[in-house]
Amino acid sequence: MSEKIPGLSLLGNSATQYSADYNPGVLEAFENRHPDMDYMVKFNCPEFTSLCPMTGQPDFAAIYINYIPDRLMVESKSLKLYLFSFRNHGAFHEDCVNVILKDLRALMRPRFIEVQGKFTPRGGISIDPYTNWGQPDTLYEKMAAYRLENHDLSFEDIDNR
Numbered sequence: 001m002s003e004k005i006p007g008l009s010l011l012g013n014s015a016t017q018y019s020a021d022y023n024p025g026v027l028e029a030f031e032n033r034h035p036d037m038d039y040m041v042k043f044n045c046p047e048f049t050s051l052c053p054m055t056g057q058p059d060f061a062a063i064y065i066n067y068i069p070d071r072l073m074v075e076s077k078s079l080k081l082y083l084f085s086f087r088n089h090g091a092f093h094e095d096c097v098n099v100i101l102k103d104l105r106a107l108m109r110p111r112f113i114e115v116q117g118k119f120t121p122r123g124g125i126s127i128d129p130y131t132n133w134g135q136p137d138t139l140y141e142k143m144a145a146y147r148l149e150n151h152d153l154s155f156e157d158i159d160n161r
Contacts (some may be wrong), residue, residue, distance in 0.1 A: 053090035
């Protein structure tokens, strides 16, 4: 049985429209059914693409999004369409992960959120930006500081891409 969820227009809609450029307006949220619980929601997008703002060359990455919801959660189809909207968008790798975090934070106001990009090498160098945020004056702010401080403490093998 199909349940209608208020505020969601994309899920179950077969007439999907893909944005030609960056579009945070496509993001949709729904009510968290378990706001009394702390739990992590993880999204992996192994086919993220954007454009280098200087050369117009395509950049490819895996984007990882983890968050602890509060009252709202991001709907996954809208997230997919949002991430796809970067395809023709010119932005540096570091900008992409920070914009994604800020847009999702504005949409959901989660307790905690982190975004990492693992970009494929261009010119012999890969870039793996990481950003996070936790609600101020809570244990989530401390968690964000700890996660940033202890993020990626070991070097990667070059052959793991």
